[in-house]
Amino acid sequence: MTSDRDTSTDDSSQLARRRLAWTRFWGQGPLHSLGTSFAGNYADAIGTFWQAEFAACGPRDSILDIGCGNGPLAKILIDLYPEEGPEWTGIDLSNPRPTWIAQLAESAAKRVQFRGGVLAEELPFEASSFDLVVSQFGIEYSDLARSQPEVMRVLKPSGRLALVVHHAQSLPVYVSRQELRHLEFLSRSDFLENAATMIPYFALLNDVEARARLQSDPQAAEARQRFDAAQGEIQKRVASEPIPDLLTAVQIFVQDCFRAAVSAGATPALDRLTGYRALLEDSRLRLEDLVRSALDEAGILALQERFKSAKGRAAHSSLNALSVNDQVFGWALRVS
Numbered sequence: 210m211t212s213d214r215d216t217s218t219d220d221s222s223q224l225a226r227r228r229l230a231w232t233r234f235w236g237q238g239p240l241h242s243l244g245t246s247f248a249g250n251y252a253d254a255i256g257t258f259w260q261a262e263f264a265a266c267g268p269r270d271s272i273l274d275i276g277c278g279n280g281p282l283a284k285i286l287i288d289l290y291p292e293e294g295p296e297w298t299g300i301d302l303s304n305p306r307p308t309w310i311a312q313l314a315e316s317a318a319k320r321v322q323f324r325g326g327v328l329a330e331e332l333p334f335e336a337s338s339f340d341l342v343v344s345q346f347g348i349e350y351s352d353l354a355r356s357q358p359e360v361m362r363v364l365k366p367s368g369r370l371a372l373v374v375h376h377a378q379s380l381p382v383y384v385s386r387q388e389l390r391h392l393e394f395l396s397r398s399d400f401l402e403n404a405a406t407m408i409p410y411f412a413l414l415n416d417v418e419a420r421a422r423l424q425s426d427p428q429a430a431e432a433r434q435r436f437d438a439a440q441g442e443i444q445k446r447v448a449s450e451p452i453p454d455l456l457t458a459v460q461i462f463v464q465d466c467f468r469a470a471v472s473a474g475a476t477p478a479l480d481r482l483t484g485y486r487a488l489l490e491d492s493r494l495r496l497e498d499l500v501r502s503a504l505d506e507a508g509i510l511a512l513q514e515r516f517k518s519a520k521g522r523a524a525h526s527s528l529n530a531l532s533v534n535d536q537v538f539g540w541a542l543r544v545s
């Protein structure tokens with residue numbers, strides 16, 4: 210069973226680091242966090258789940274979205290009720306950057322409110338404020354022992370709860386584990402350090418004389434050898450791994466940096482590489498968060514039980530695994 214994530218033990222620098230990693234991710238503009246699996250907004254079973262949930266709302270309902278990111282659920286809601294309908298408030302630890310809001314008509318935009326820098330464990334709302342609390346791959350990232358009572362506090366007694374939660378045996382968790390292994394491999398290998406050493410040599414290629422000198426420069430030859438060896442190790446791994454996409458993307462990025470060094474010089478190319486390494490470190494944090502937050506069957510049953518008992522004896526609840534293209538994708542939990 211997966212245990213609650215205890216964010217009370219996150220010291221402030223760790224929390225700030227996670228906030229920054231997610232903020233930088235949302236700042237790159239994705240609508241949701243599983244962009245490699247769903248190019249547009251969620252479709253299939255996950256989209257159907259949310260459409261049914263939102264179709265059951267009254268026109269004046271207020272909805273709270275926990276860990277909302279750039280608002281894929283708000284987008285489904287607004288697509289369903291473009292003119293008038295329920296109001297949506299999203300909270301997130303990070304500061305989302307939902308650029309799609311700018312395209313909305315005023316009547317729709319005013320029904321959507323993002324509140325960045327807000328923890329699920331400390332919701333800044335009065336008791337009984339919301340008719341529906343939703344979360345898609347969000348609430349499980351929080352300390353459930355603290356966020357679950359907060360959710361119940363802000364939910365109206367007649368309110369409903371609908372969650373899509375990471376499933377420990379799902380495709381996103383499997384892919385995340387693979388990518389974490391690749392990131393560990395990269396940090397053990399000297400590939401990116403060797404790439405950085407190569408950049409000043411690439412920057413010389415535009416200068417005919419410097420280029421000629423490079424041919425007989427033993428340091429350049431040694432740097433080249435080390436880079437080729439590290440690249441060879443990566444290629445071996447790419448050939449033997451089921452999902453090598455992250456490694457392939459890193460190789461492509463490094464080749465882009467070499468081209469940038471030739472055309473713009475060493476400094477901007479080195480800056481790009483440094484920025485990219487920071488993004489890889491952000492990815493590592495986000496992937497670790499994802500894998501740690503996923504719930505196995507015992508974990509989701511315990512969460513369901515908690516919400517049901519907080520709701521009282523008359524609570525209705527349903528729980529099932531959602532599949533997309535025959536792959537388990539998450540848990541769908543409803544409590545009303």
Ligand SMILES: C[S@@+](CC[C@H](N)C(=O)[O-])C[C@H]1O[C@@H](n2cnc3c(N)ncnc32)[C@H](O)[C@@H]1O
Nearest residue numbers: 231241242276277278302303328329345350351
């Ligand atoms: C996997 S993303 C999901 C975002 C969005 N719901 C979606 O479906 O694309 C998880 C989000 O939860 C947020 N998060 C993590 N811990 C949180 C917490 N304790 N309170 C509020 N939000 C949190 C992260 O900042 C991140 O934006």
